[in-house]
Structure formats: structure tokens, C-alpha cells
Amino acid sequence: MKANNRNAPKSVVRRLPIYLHILDNLIENEVEIISSRELSDESGFTAEQIRKDLAFFGAFGTRGTGYNTVFLREKILKIIGLDKQTNIIVVGAGHLGIALINYNVTKNPYVNVVAAFDIDSDIIGKKILDVEVLPMSKMNEIVNTYNAKVAVLTVPSGQAQIAVEKIIESGISAVFNFAPAKLRVPEGICVENANLSVELQSLIYYTKA
Amino acid sequence: MKANNRNAPKSVVRRLPIYLHILDNLIENEVEIISSRELSDESGFTAEQIRKDLAFFGAFGTRGTGYNTVFLREKILKIIGLDKQTNIIVVGAGHLGIALINYNVTKNPYVNVVAAFDIDSDIIGKKILDVEVLPMSKMNEIVNTYNAKVAVLTVPSGQAQIAVEKIIESGISAVFNFAPAKLRVPEGICVENANLSVELQSLIYYTKA
């Protein structure tokens, strides 16, 4: 009936960008209407779950017909906060940091990497695509100038805690952490961990015949 | 009391490698005994949850004392299947594939990348550390020779489905998928998705003040 005022469950928030990605593809192929059943086929989630997820934020569909792809895309963009471009920084310009800069810039039209930061003077000053690697001392200034909202953290685990404190000090409140370390952060700071070797290990559990 | 015969919940399997990582650090610092409360401080999970997770597989602790770090590490290694080294392949040797080879080889003592595969003849034949990039046609042979168990998939999304079919054909049953595409796989094949731009987008949801 109407948009929900409670905080969206984490599980729902994690699925929204997947719906968005499917809608992007559909719109590119000039599909105008999609049913929850078809979205289910594309995403692997159940149709009921998709309807519940969307209904959490409002009634976006037309009964008997389905969802208008362009309209639904606009709604999801707004819900996530991707209706305007988001500026982010990358902290740690090693192999992984560089790969993520290459990867995100090409794959993600909604997000813009404004700068990378490192402590290694051999790397500082270099450019990855059009992203410059700067010393950590410039972080406050850059975050402020570009109003950067998210930091992608790819420093070695021993430096992760110091780096995250610097990041928070600069005014950023969301961190995408690739370091295999537990970050201690104050209330209100959101950390998403992508500990790739940990995830790989849990996958190995399932390889036992 | 005794080890459980049911399949371990996915949520538990995802936490085990995190406990393992903490134990590795503790053992390196010559800590011999650890309580669930201390593990809780290190990991951020509740002490009760940690005890339940471990108790699912057996009684590994000593009442009134805690857990022996070395003993518990051995147990977890065995549960996950990391007691013997696991061979994996990387499919797609672009920026991300190369970064993951560098990253895993250095960060993960339990896993060994035996080869990378690509379709680009400019890349084939090159080496990333000591990992050679081979043409896709060699996959069956390599997987067989090294008994590789997991494939890390980092090809562009348009090629992901074809690539995963080739991977499955070669005998691998677990795929760590970085392509932003839904893979259609038969029963019994385990796919773990790490869609980094999707995860970044869901993080942006939380940046709204």
C-alpha cells in the first residue's frame, strides 16, 4: 500500500542493486514491462520475495500487468541513492586497489573514483586510468572537495585500523573493507567486509564430495 | 556433546574461516588458550554464537578454561577441508584476475593457484608471479592433473555463462564468481557470487545521513 518507514532489512538492500542491474539490461533491450516471475527467472530469487522487497518501499507495479522497467529503475536508483553520482576514494593502491579502480570505473556508471591514496612514495603521483594516487595527507582535502561518501580500503591488514581512522576523520561514513582485519569503528560508521580469502575458504567447505 | 550430522548452516560455514584467521594470528603471537569471550572481542560475533558454531561440529573446548588455539585451528582446518592444500584455477586474466592471483598467493597459505586461463592471445603465455596464463583449451588437462577444486571466474559478464560451462565440464564443482551475471548451473555445483559493484551499491544506501 504505502512506503514503509522502518529501516530496510540488510538482505533487501543487498538485493536491490541486483534488480537494478537486471533492469539496466532489460531497458537496453527495450523491454518495457516485466513481471515478478520473469525477474525471478533472471535473478534466481523467488517471485514472492521480489514483490515483498519492492513492496517494502511502495507499490511500484500494476496489477495484472507487471512492473514498468524504466519506472522501477528510477525508483530503485532513488531508494539506493544512485540517482546522483556517488564519489568514492580508494585507500591502498596495490594490486587489488588498482584492479578495483579499473573494474569499477568500467563496470559501474553510478560511481566515480575521485582519487586513490597510498603511503608508498614510489606509487604516489602515478595515475590509474584518470585516477591519481595521492599521499594520505591529502585525504581530508579531497574528501571535502568532492564530497566523497565511500572509501574502498585495500591496504595490508596491519595498516587497516590506522587507515580507517584516517578515513573516518576525513568525514567518510561508509567503508568497503578488503583487508582481512576486524575494523573498530564508532557508532554510525558502516563497514562492509569483502574478505576474499575468507570467502574462498568457505567455498572450499562445499567442495567435499 | 558430539559432532552433528546435519549439514552445517551456511551462516556457520561463512564464520569458520574468520575464526581460523583469528587463531592463526593468536598462534603467531604464542597465545595458547582463548575463551569464547575473547574470540568475540576479536571477531565481533557474540560469544554464545561462537560456542554454538563450534559445538555444532563437536566439543572442542575445556570447561572453565577455554579453547586450545592450536587444537581448535586443526579442527577447523579439517572441517573446512583446508588440512591439505587446495588447488584452484583463475578463469579470466584481466585486471581483476591478475590482482586476485597476487592477492591470494600472498594472503592465503591454504590455497594454491595452479593456472590462469584466458581467450586473449596477447595475455596467453604470460606469467603472474609463478602462475602461467593458458588458453581455455588446456583447462581440462590442468584441472585433471592438479585435481583443482575451485574456479575463480573473472571474465566479462557476457562470457561468464560460456566460461562456467567449460569449468563444469572440466570437473570443477565450486565457482567463485566475480562477473555481474547470474550463472545457470546444474544441481550440485556451488556458486559463490562476489559482485563487487553490486556490493558497493548496497553500501551507498547506508551513506544517506
Added chain:
DNA sequence: CTGTGTGAAGGAGTTCACAGCG
């Protein structure tokens, strides 16, 4: 008397079943 191991209670998210609108 400490910290593990565990049944019982509670909570969160998913599935079911169907009411309701186009």
C-alpha cells in the same frame, strides 16, 4: 567459581496463500 555446551525462547526473513486491483 570459571567458561563451555545446549535446550528453550525469541526474532528476522522467507514462503504460502489469497485478497484486491487493473
Added chain:
DNA sequence: CGCTGTGAACTCCTTCACACAG
């Protein structure tokens, strides 16, 4: 009639509370 939107049932995990072993 078709497909969305949604209360109710259900399932799975987490938290609680405490028995029990060292």
C-alpha cells in the same frame, strides 16, 4: 483473469539462561 500486494504460517538462525565439567 493475471499479476501485484500482503497478512499469516513457517523456517532458520540468534540470543538467553542455565546445567555441567574442570
